Amino acid sequence: MSIYKCPNCGEKSFNPITKAMAGQLNSRGRVCMKCGRRIVNGKGATIFNAIFSILMFAGIVATYLGAPKTMGTSYEWIKDFELLITVGLLLAKFIVPRLVNAFFFKMTPAIRIDPVS
Numbered sequence: 001m002s003i004y005k006c007p008n009c010g011e012k013s014f015n016p017i018t019k020a021m022a023g024q025l026n027s028r029g030r031v032c033m034k035c036g037r038r039i040v041n042g043k044g045a046t047i048f049n050a051i052f053s054i055l056m057f058a059g060i061v062a063t064y065l066g067a068p069k070t071m072g073t074s075y076e077w078i079k080d081f082e083l084l085i086t087v088g089l090l091l092a093k094f095i096v097p098r099l100v101n102a103f104f105f106k107m108t109p110a111i112r113i114d115p116v117s
């Protein structure tokens, strides 16, 4: 079964881009073009995203706490390096889960009840 099929109506109404933008279980999801139901990425994607976010956050904290102690005295260079790592980790935290959502894990109908819509 294709991961781009709508779990509600079974039509192949998603592609990597729309699937990436559908978010996880805790998001509003994306409306299926065929049946109008809101669809999100399922448990697998949600768990992966949670673990990945924690790892990236741990990496940022570790960089912040660890770099000045282990790198010696060239303070200015460390600051640049530290910033680079932090930016890299933040970018990874933002991009990787979307790539994973685009190409892996099954989708599921959104369960979040949204009082606005």
Ligand SMILES: [Zn+2]
Residues within 6 Å of the ligand: 006, 007, 008, 009, 010, 011, 013, 032, 033, 034, 035, 036, 037
């Ligand atoms: Zn559908």
